[in-house]
Amino acid sequence: MGGYVARVRNDELPGSGTEFDLLVDSVAMRWREVDPLLPAPTRPRKSTYPLLTVSDEAGHPVATGTMRYSWYQPGEVGRTWGMPDQHWLTPIVGGPDPGRALDSLLSSWQEQLQQLPTGTGSESAAQLTWPARDVLGVPALQAHGLQPYSVLAARERRRGVPPALPPRDVTIRLADSQDLAPIVSLLMEEHRYEEFFGGVFIQPETPEQTRRVAARALSRSPSWVWLAERRGRPVGLVWVSPPDRARWAAPLVRAAPAAHIGYGVVAEEERGRGIGTALVSEAHQALDAHNVQVSVLNYAMMNPLSGPFWNRMGYRPVWTTWEVRPALALR
Numbered sequence: 001m002g003g004y005v006a007r008v009r010n011d012e013l014p015g016s017g018t019e020f021d022l023l024v025d026s027v028a029m030r031w032r033e034v035d036p037l038l039p040a041p042t043r044p045r046k047s048t049y050p051l052l053t054v055s056d057e058a059g060h061p062v063a064t065g066t067m068r069y070s071w072y073q074p075g076e077v078g079r080t081w082g083m084p085d086q087h088w089l090t091p092i093v094g095g096p097d098p099g100r101a102l103d104s105l106l107s108s109w110q111e112q113l114q115q116l117p118t119g120t121g122s123e124s125a126a127q128l129t130w131p132a133r134d135v136l137g138v139p140a141l142q143a144h145g146l147q148p149y150s151v152l153a154a155r156e157r158r159r160g161v162p163p164a165l166p167p168r169d170v171t172i173r174l175a176d177s178q179d180l181a182p183i184v185s186l187l188m189e190e191h192r193y194e195e196f197f198g199g200v201f202i203q204p205e206t207p208e209q210t211r212r213v214a215a216r217a218l219s220r221s222p223s224w225v226w227l228a229e230r231r232g233r234p235v236g237l238v239w240v241s242p243p244d245r246a247r248w249a250a251p252l253v254r255a256a257p258a259a260h261i262g263y264g265v266v267a268e269e270e271r272g273r274g275i276g277t278a279l280v281s282e283a284h285q286a287l288d289a290h291n292v293q294v295s296v297l298n299y300a301m302m303n304p305l306s307g308p309f310w311n312r313m314g315y316r317p318v319w320t321t322w323e324v325r326p327a328l329a330l331r
Contacts, residue, residue: 062095085124132317160314
């Protein structure tokens with residue numbers, strides 16, 4: 001531990017006005033310097049999950065980490081979007097040597113996972129999110145066996161490519177309930193492609209779950225789902241959740257209001273023809289017109305198409321999710 005001392009707190013949080021608050025404030029200051037889009041870190045809330053703390057040689061806290069566990073039963077939507085058993089750590093890391101503090105925190109987390117009686121089998125993962133531009137933590141994350149597997153990227157208002165028109169025989173319009181079948185078909189094509197990168201696991205119930213979610217979105221007016229058609233044949237879509245439907249995304253970035261792009265899909269045989277650029281341009285114009293200050297989205301780190309495309313559209317990484325499978329492979 002190199003002089004750092006780790007402690008596990010259960011059902012206990014330090015009182016307000018303590019050095020714990022000073023740690024959170026110092027991390028907030030460092031995050032502002034690292035990336036102005038990062039939100040202020042929040043103080044952990046009391047829960048039934050353990051709180052890990054790391055203190056320096058003088059007893060001052062230099063890191064905390066809140067543990068959380070999620071298990072998705074067969075038939076639940078979560079089974080499509082990751083491993084069934086997910087062990088999460090929410091780290092707040094500061095001090096004069098954040099990399100060293102994170103290393104100690106991850107060692108403490110690994111010890112806790114080793115003591116768990118269940119939920120750490122072959123279908124488990126240990127996961128955390130880390131600021132993409134905070135490179136000081138990368139060596140510790142890698143040393144403990146974690147690998148980056150997904151990115152949350154953001155685009156600030158009126159940044160990105162200028163308005164773009166689709167190919168001459170392609171039209172773009174807002175989708176409605178009558179477009180449910182082709183929308184689901186395009187989404188399932190996207191799911192099948194994402195399976196290659198380990199972030200999606202198609203289940204027998206996934207098509208029906210996708211249909212229900214899409215039907216709910218298309219029943220709204222406007223749907224915020226844009227559909228591209230070549231001579232009447234659906235060839236792509238972009239699906240946006242405006243701020244009132246993306247409240248969960250608001251704490252991820254400092255700017256507000258925030259929208260979320262859940263899907264950007266172009267049929268395989270139509271890629272590389274400007275359809276995706278035109279779809280995103282249409283969505284961006286609507287977001288800018290509604291004074292949405294930032295839009296966010298997720299893509300798999302290993303996806304060879306998503307990262308380059310969304311970078312061209314004006315998006316850049318804000319958070320990186322790191323993972324190791326199974327959870328007990330954490331070193």
